[in-house]
Amino acid sequence: MRHTGRGTRARAGMVVMAAVLLGVAGCGDGGTESRDTGNATGGPGRASRAPGKAADDPGRALDAAALGRALPTPRNLPPGWRVGVTPPKTEDLPPGRRCPKGTVRGDCSPHGSYAVARYKAPGDSGTVYWELFAYPDRETVETAFAHRKVKPEKATDVAMPRVGDDSTAYRRPAERFAPPSLDVQLRVGNAVAHVMYVDPDKNPDSARTLLALSRAQADRLLKAQRNPAPETAAD
Structure with missing residues (x-):
């Protein structure tokens, strides 16, 4: 009976955590579909107007410092989330490693900067990875994101409301050296985010949490591109 009680409390905690996260995400500046009444498993709902910049806005190319400020921090995550084994990291790629404008090839990088972070969810309920990529212009980011939207082999589509200017979601099964995951790829202006929930089965509400x-990540990227100055760090 004690074990059942602990399990009930853990499931209740996950529901509370998702509710807090959804409340935080809904407090942004309108950069994402925070008013969408659909749910993370594809339930019915009417989406709000497409978020992000206008189609004719070329957007702003972010450097590694601006991307780093767009990463999540303990301040903008609910209580209980902890930094993973590896600390957040950012990098500006040298020109020699970047692809020519509008191209995506295996021997170069289409993005100019990137940032990564990893946080452990409360109560041993999985780990979430963030990868952020900044591209030099709209043509390059749209070309790159078209490739990123192609789901990996064995992955299955997951129905979620659109996030940012464009997004896709899928689930990857466990493999020999990798646990299962829920993944969202999203684009906001000239930046792309990959948010991955590893071991989602540890959290019965992992889809809503993701x-x-x-x-929330789309909101931070939108704010960063509107004004990448240091004082706009996520709060």
Whole structure:
């Protein structure tokens, strides 16, 4: 009976955590579909107007410092989230490693900067990875994101409301050296985010949690491109 009680409390905690995350994501500046009444498993709902910049806005290319400020921090995550084994990292790639404008090839990088972070969810309920990529212009980011939207082999589509200017979601099964994951790839202006929930089965509400985290990330990327100055660090 004690074991059942602990399990009930853990499931209740996950529901509360998702509710808090959804509340945080809904407090942004409208950069994501925070008013969408659909759910993370594809339930019915009417989406709000497409978020992000206008199609004719070329957007702003972010450097590694600006991307780093767009990463999540303990301040903008609910209580209980902890930094993973590896600390957040950012890098600006040298020109020699970047692809020519509008191209995506295996021997060069289409993005100019990137940032990564990893946080452990409360109560041994999985780990979430964030990868952020900044591209020099709209043509390059749209070309790159078209490739990123192609789901990996064995992955299955997951129905989620659109996040940012464009997004896709899928689930990857466990493999020999990798646990299962829920993944969201999203684009906001000239930046792309990959938000991945590893071991989602440890959290019965992992899909809603991932959706909330992805919406919050889209808000931070939108704010960063509107004004990448240091004082706009995520709060």
